[in-house]
Amino acid sequence: MSDCAKRPLLVGIAGGSGAGKTTIAKILRTKLGSKKTEIIALDRFFKPLQKLPKYLSLYHGEYRPDFNRPDSLYARKMASFCKKLSGRRVFLLDGHFSLYFPQMRRLLGVKCFVDSGIKEMLARRTRRNLKINYGGSRDDIMHYNNECVEPNYRRFLLPTKKYADIIIPNGKRLAARKRAINRLIEIINARVFKSL
Numbered sequence: 001m002s003d004c005a006k007r008p009l010l011v012g013i014a015g016g017s018g019a020g021k022t023t024i025a026k027i028l029r030t031k032l033g034s035k036k037t038e039i040i041a042l043d044r045f046f047k048p049l050q051k052l053p054k055y056l057s058l059y060h061g062e063y064r065p066d067f068n069r070p071d072s073l074y075a076r077k078m079a080s081f082c083k084k085l086s087g088r089r090v091f092l093l094d095g096h097f098s099l100y101f102p103q104m105r106r107l108l109g110v111k112c113f114v115d116s117g118i119k120e121m122l123a124r125r126t127r128r129n130l131k132i133n134y135g136g137s138r139d140d141i142m143h144y145n146n147e148c149v150e151p152n153y154r155r156f157l158l159p160t161k162k163y164a165d166i167i168i169p170n171g172k173r174l175a176a177r178k179r180a181i182n183r184l185i186e187i188i189n190a191r192v193f194k195s196l
Helices: 021-032 076-084 120-132 138-163 176-194
Strands: 007-012 038-040 052-059 062-065 088-094 110-115 168-169
Touching: 007 021, 007 138, 021 038, 021 088, 021 110, 052 120, 052 138, 062 120, 110 138, 110 176, 120 138, 168 176
Parallel strands: 007 088, 007 110, 038 088, 110 168
Antiparallel strands: 052 062
16 A cells, blocks of 8 residues: 555544544554654644635635645645655654645555544534634634635545545544554554564
8 A cells, every 4th residue: 555665654644623633643652652653743844824825714804824725735845754754663644634645645554534523523623723722713713614624624635535544433432433543553563564
């Protein structure tokens, strides 16, 4: 599934904003061992604010930055960075567009999609952003969810689910999530030992 057998194993963790990607990545790092596993946040490859694509916010009556489109990221820079990874056996690429770009899919040894209902995802996203004081007021966040996050999730992110080797359900049924994570760990360990 990968053209990088001799490189460290790169695992893509995709899904919508608020799906629980970072939570899953942290669980994996703990279970696999922090000394051999590192998380790479896809956010590091966002373009600067002035170069981001824009969307028309009817709520604000103006064009505003859009972090939920593939052209908000430096895809070539991301691929180049990931080709040079070293120092760990496993790298976890944590980010919504992890499975979107073909050049990135070719680098991924394991591809997973964190699946959560859209209402639950947006509710989590709203709570998280309010907690860290990011994105403005509750109304600002909810309008951004409705105008930008949800439509672009359906347009760009949800279709990448078909590329996943494993889907991790992250709703209220924690037992199903636990089974999927355990299966993913088995797959990762098998790939790591195979490449040694």
